[in-house]
Amino acid sequence: MSRARRVLVVAHGHPELSRGGAEQAAYDEYRALGAMPGHESFLLARAPLSGSHGGTPFSVYRAPSEFLFHSDMPDLFKLSQPIKHMVWSGFREFLLKLRPDVVHFHHYVFLGVELISEVRRTLPEAKIILTLHEFWALCHREGLMVRAQDDRLCSEATPRACHACFPAYTPEDFLLRNSFIKSHLAGVDAFVTPSEFLRQRYVDWGLPAHRVHTLENGQAQALTRVVDRPGTHPNRQFAFFGQINKWKGLDLLLDALAIVLDRRKEGDPLPTLNVHGANLENQEAAVRERISTKLEKLRPHVQFHGAYRKEDLPELMAEAGWVVVPSIWWENSPLVIQEAFSLGRPVIAANIGGMAEKVRHDVDGLHFRARDAGSLAATLEMALDDPTLWPRLRAGIANTPGIAEQVQKIMALVA
Structure with missing residues (x-):
């Protein structure tokens, strides 16, 4: 009997500790994978640094398959993890113990883009998926793609345009930032975006189009059309x-x-x-x-x-x-x-x-x-x-996809 496919879902927060759409999407996928035949799922969610977990950056949270990665990341310019031993020692050891077949990152903020490269280095046969929920890699302004000078919408992530928003960084700084982030994203087997609009922005930025796939987020909670109340408008x-x-x-x-x-x-x-x-x-x-x-x-x-x-x-x-x-x-x-x-x-x-x-x-x-x-x-x-x-x-409203359907499509990308 073959071993179940082990999938590690990595998020920049646990929805019980940090509410947000990307955190919830990662958690919903982890739960759905756990219910999928032939799969075994694990969750690694970032939590703030604390001294209450025995000197290791990891702790178990709520269930044996849910882990917290205690880290901070003050370097929001390069999206880099400054505590390097957390990557080449702590995270590497975690990967070797768990040995996932697939690692699906839902974010890298507060984790560090280096974690992606560490998976590729430590587990070269593992498949890596990255869901891009917004524009953090493109835009230093918290991924908003909104100009810092006047709050106007921005449609280009070029070094010169980014320098105009953040004069403290030169265009060369932004060019190096882009190169640094792209060097770590190069190890990703499949990128997922929840909208075609987002996909096209990343393709224009330089990600290979054939590896960037648009998949709508699935609904974890079964919602059915509400019955309209009589006499209302x-x-x-x-x-x-x-x-x-x-x-x-x-x-x-x-x-x-x-x-x-x-x-x-x-x-x-x-x-x-x-x-x-x-x-x-x-x-x-x-x-x-x-x-x-x-x-x-x-x-x-x-x-x-x-x-x-x-x-x-x-x-x-x-x-x-x-x-x-x-x-x-x-x-x-x-x-x-x-x-x-x-x-x-x-x-x-x-x-x-x-x-x-x-x-x-x-x-x-x-x-x-x-x-x-x-x-x-x-x-x-x-x-x-x-x-x-x-x-x-x-x-005219069409049916929305469920989480099980979405997760099957994600896993098919790295079958």
Whole structure:
């Protein structure tokens, strides 16, 4: 009887300790692989450095197949692990004990791109997969591809353009940065991107096109279309779900709603907006104050509910007709779009990046001009005033892939 295929999933955080889309995607894959016949899965998730794990950078967390890698990485310019013995000693020993057949990296931030090369050096027969969730390798500004000088969207990751954002680094510094990161990515057998938009950016940057594959993120939680409540008007009910920060566009949505309310005439249908989002209290003071003031000013048309649990999504989305994704950065494959479609909710999204790719205008949602409150207001008015639009777009929503289907496709890349 042949040995089960051993797969190590590596993430830059454990979703129980650091909530985020990439962390959750890695954990969902680890769980799905554990349930797949002929496979044995392990998770290695980064956690902050501490002295409470016996002098080794590793500790077991929650289950015998879940490990934490305790590391810090102050070198966010080269994405390099500064504590070298963690790579050539600690991580190497970990690999030799586990001996995975496949190592799937979901990130390298706070881990170091050197870990990829260490897998290739220590286990030369192992297959290496890297999922690219955003633009960290291309963009020193936390992978946003947004200019530091004026917050404008950026479409080129050249040394000269990057120097304009960060004058402390010369164009030559950025050229060396690119070469350093690419030298470690050269050992990857297959790259995965959750959107074609993201894939094309990395191909333009220099990754070999034949090794970069677009696979949509799979849903781990089985979501089915919610039953619409009798007597409601879903076309008048809007909702925002997700993290609240400068880039997610909540303040843009609030500005657009204020424009809509100001233009409503007597007898016109009025919109309601439910905001479900975490981390407002953790934002810088100016952002926090700006959003809080707008939320208060728009009561009772807007209700702020704070953080939510994923298991509560069906109930929360049953109270919404439209899910609005107003991000002012590119986004790549926002999880909330898949969740909305799984629950039968059309999406209103900015017309850029992964949002424009995932939402088909006038088929299963609507686009508006990114970063333009007036354009978003006009789109909200269209949704409000045409009662035939919402049921037509709801009927256009296609089925979303499940996690088992996605994981099978990922493993097939290195079969």
